[in-house]
Amino acid sequence: xxxxELRGVGKxxxxxxxxxxxxxxxxxxxxxxxxxxxxxxxxTLVKIIAGNxxxxxxxxxxxxxxxxxxxxxxxxxxxxxxxYQDLALADNLTAAANVFLGRELRRRVGPFSFLDHxxxxxxxxxxxxxxxxxxxxxDVVRAMSGGQRQAxxxxxxxxxxxxxxxxxxxxxxxxxxQVAEVLDLIRRLKDHGVAxxxxxHRMPDVFxxxxxxxxxxxxxKVADKAIAQSSPEEVTALITGAKEAA
Numbered sequence: 426x427x428x429x430e431l432r433g434v435g436k437x438x439x440x441x442x443x444x445x446x447x448x449x450x451x452x453x454x455x456x457x458x459x460x461x462x463x464x465x466x467x468x469t470l471v472k473i474i475a476g477n478x479x480x481x482x483x484x485x486x487x488x489x490x491x492x493x494x495x496x497x498x499x500x501x502x503x504x505x506x507x508x509y510q511d512l513a514l515a516d517n518l519t520a521a522a523n524v525f526l527g528r529e530l531r532r533r534v535g536p537f538s539f540l541d542h543x544x545x546x547x548x549x550x551x552x553x554x555x556x557x558x559x560x561x562x563x564d565v566v567r568a569m570s571g572g573q574r575q576a577x578x579x580x581x582x583x584x585x586x587x588x589x590x591x592x593x594x595x596x597x598x599x600x601x602x603q604v605a606e607v608l609d610l611i612r613r614l615k616d617h618g619v620a621x622x623x624x625x626h627r628m629p630d631v632f633x634x635x636x637x638x639x640x641x642x643x644x645x646k647v648a649d650k651a652i653a654q655s656s657p658e659e660v661t662a663l664i665t666g667a668k669e670a671a
Contacts, residue, residue, distance in 0.1 A: 426489055428453045428620050429474065429505075429589055434483035436469050443469045444644045446483070453588065456611060456621040458631030458652075461641035462664050467624050470641065471591050474622070475507045476500035488588070504588035508578045510597060514566050520573075521549035521562040524580045552580040556613045558606070571599030572606035579610050582619075589620045596630050608634050628657040640664060640671075647671070 427450040436444040444466045451457050461467050472478045474485070476494035485492050487503050494500045497507075514523050525545045532541040549562040558576035566574060575595055582590050592611070596604045604627075611634045614621055625631050631638055632652055640648040640663040648655070648663045648671040655671070662668035 427451060427486075428455075428488060430486045431474075432484050432486075434470070434473060434480045434485065436473060436478060437481045442644060444473070444480075447641075447646050449639060449646070449649070451589070451620045451622065453620055454615050454618045455637070456615055456623060456635045458635035458638040459622055459624045459641070460626070460628075460631060460638060460660060460664060464643075465641040465664075466644040467641055468593075469644075471507070471593065471622070471624060474500065474589075475505060475591055501585065504586065505591070506582040506585060506587035506589070507591045508575070508582065508593065508595060510594045512574055512578045514574060514577060516565075516567040518566060519546075519562065520553070520560050520564045520566065520569075520577045520580075521546045523566055523577050524549045524552065524584055526581075528584065548584070549580060552583050555583065555617075556580060556610055558610065570603055572603030575599075575603075575607045576610060579614065582614075583617075587619060589622070590614060591622045591624070593624045594626065595623070596625065596627055604630065628660065631660075632657060642666060 429451045431447055431449040434447045447470060459467050473480050476497040476499045479495055492503060515526065530541040530544045531538050546562040553560045553576060556576055556579060560573045560576040595607050608630060611621055623631060623635055635652055637651055638655055638660055639646060640660060650671055659671060663671055
């Protein structure tokens with residue numbers, strides 16, 4: 426059974442049709458690369474899945490149940506998390522504090538309640554070990570590399586026990602070594618049965634970690650193929666319109 430299933434999903438903004446009749450399914454533990462030129466509809470599709478936009482038409486099912494998201498918290502409640510390109514991390518806080526931001530653990534001493542930094546550090550350390558990341562719970566985010574920052578953002582999704590993680594250009598503007606770290610993090614998510622939708626312009630990344638590639642052009646899905654049955658050249662042709670569909 427598909428974890429996420431979109432049927433005929435469309436989105437209109439007044440007279441502008443940003444997305445038209447998109448079907449998409451993703452299985453647990455599967456990574457799907459979502460590709461397309463600027464304005465192809467990738468962001469709109471992701472925002473619908475994440476609960477930022479309600480679709481104008483079509484239906485969405487998650488874990489076999491129909492869902493109707495009107496706010497991002499609705500999507501988070503069923504197990505959908507988003508790692509945005511800017512990561513939304515607090516530079517002045519530690520890795521552990523960022524992982525637990527808004528979800529802090531507390532302990533009571535008599536009538537008083539205190540943040541349980543020890544428990545948060547231990548749990549964050551376990552999550553980083555699970556992801557095979559060298560990031561440490563006490564590291565301050567300001568001093569981190571791009572790859573370590575991604576580890577913090579991904580550890581946050583593991584804390585909430587996400588079933589589907591949407592990743593928006595996670596390897597943009599980081600070094601080759603850090604790209605390898607982030608791709609390994611995506612593999613770790615898959616190993617734990619978490620589905621991933623990877624929005625990326627980087628063809629090598631998609632072909633390295635994804636099982637399928639979905640291409641949007643002018644708001645419509647023009648391809649949905651197994652990585653093993655496609656090629657970077659074909660995907661480029663689909664993105665540009667040199668090839669109509671696959």
